[in-house]
Amino acid sequence: MTGAEESVTYGQALIGDIDVMLIEFDFRFLGGSVGTATGGRLVHALSTARAHAIPVVSLLATGGSRMQEGMFALLQLQRVARECHLNQESGIPHVTVLRNPTTGGVWASLGASADVILATGGAQVAFGGRRVRSAEDADHPAFTATGQFAAGQVDEVVTPESLPDALSTWLELLTGGAPEPADVPKALGNADLPANGWEAVSRARDPRRPRAAAYLDAYFDTYRLISGDRAGGVDPGVLCGIGWRGGRSIAFAAQAGTATRAAGYRTVSRLITMADRLGIPVLTLIDTPGAANNPTEEAAGLAAAISSVFTAIAATQIPVTTLVIGEGGSGGALAMAGAGRTWITPDAYFSVIAPELAAAILKRDQNEATDLADQLHLRPQDLLNLGIVDGIA
Template structure:
């Protein structure tokens, strides 16, 4: 079980700059909307014990130099439960975030809806969901920190509905609280660690690292007002607000251009070739991962999140050389849409032999997930930059590539399908695979000549030294 800090101690643990907002006028009805005998006394005892008049505190704060609206739950006040007065305060916090165009950060510790208010308490979830949707439409981000416990409606609205979900180690998290779970339920499923494994939260952050992590996230997710994009700029290259394309990463290998199509395939499949992790480490000063598809799935072969490069936020989606699974495409689409809403440019690194096509992937909705990734990039108003760093295998790679702004390294290729499979489809013998690779014109320089890619990048500082691959066959980059 994680440590249970009071609402104000949780605030003090992440910032010394907090100004509490005035609470909405409170109904003084003795025993609440249901006239629940003893409810007023229970509230009075909760106030005497905690010093609070309700289960949430909210106000303006600065975290890591970035302003936000901050909400913190007091679990000691009737288990941090949501009642009508709680709904009043939460709605006021969201409205303040909308009015001031600030992100909202929630430090959640709640057991769910308040029994003593019955359906009136439950309908507060509608109010929270409506307020959250209004803030999302206005643009600013929503971040949730799941403390112990986060269950019931608080998890299903403020928690799971946030753009970025962090949790403290060991926190109890789940829609079902500990007293209402099915007998024999796996206890791990209701923990921060279990929810991370299931792709329902983005990261587990120790309390001592939480303040710095929230500051980094607020810096990366600061909303930029949308600006109209004049026609006829292609949608895939248009910009939202002050977003300019993410610089193209420099190549991390100094190899020359491949002489044959099969040479390109062999290089791209080499175990010694630099992979996504190395490219991201070289590109970003700080990386903030986003994890999971929010549907119970994860893909360890896809890295997603936001990063700070020279203080500038860039969202990233990076394939790691494995067949991308449906959960990976859904996670990628989630990140791209969040970046688009916030006006943050996107960098994608393509490296996959193709989409996963096993039976499990089909049952998990591979086609729909790939379509969703295509749609997210096609609809993006922010610029998307793509670098192919290894294998570009068919539609599974193309789904994460930017139309009109794709670049390649010299140790990569991009093809309608792998040459072995192309030969099989064309009923060619295995000894014709290499000739088929040449016919597919999948080399980096071929792709530039065909207009599929803009350049083959050279080694050097990120964003510097991209070069055309329109060369002869001597293996050099002009």
């Protein structure tokens, strides 16, 4: 006996300095399942958060819908999903914590729609619970918190000890936006401009050049990363998250110098869309030789993923500030650029195509790539003179 009246309790609480609507599932009460009364509680909690314009924190531990109540219980998922959608449209942040176990329709309707998803290490996280999976898949690592993190469905795996700090930090970051554009970061590499196009390309490709992680560390007082595209993919070459700088939140999407995968673009799109809803300005750092060019990424929907970033930036109402810090390789780089707010560092370039690829298309010897680099007008000063960038950092 738990002494509780239902599997869910809720109420307003302080986490750090942020007033939130706290929703907690108790797995000891009928497996944390959702029946009609539970659905009513969830709807009331979510709508109250919207009425008071406060974030939602949900602590999940559930087996899903209450089978004793049949379809009446299952229909509660529609009610919960609708409230989550209305909260998103109203700019209400939602952080969920997946505890052991989190399965069934509650994970699909309440948990998976959250802005930031945390999961406790060792937790079972899956749509189908262990007893309804095949024997050979019962204990597959895909159905765990770490498996979901690896697949891009979870942003952080936390311990019980680290959870309070993670929650309070994320709540500050999600509620700390201001309408002013992000400041342009200072250049961390060379201060002098390249003499010719090939020097610009060579400097951008220099492995000793400061990369995205160095810029994020120098720019932010603190920051946290989101992980994955919520569609089964993670691109380690793209760093997305929200940081704290000068007393306010700034979201960021940063390429780390590798060819960007479809999952990376989808994660960027997810980040920008979330930041737009929450009124958080965005900083993008461009550094990629281009979009990943291989059969795996084509099959993963590379063009559609790139399109989603173009669309997210075009549709956003918040300012997007861009700094090209290394290679700016064609459309795979341009997708991340904020129109009318793009700067470049002295050791970077931006081009419609890489010089070597231009030589291949023109059926020229690869030795001619150095001359083509000049003809492409890809140096920072060329781009500034052409009006492509707003300035050189």
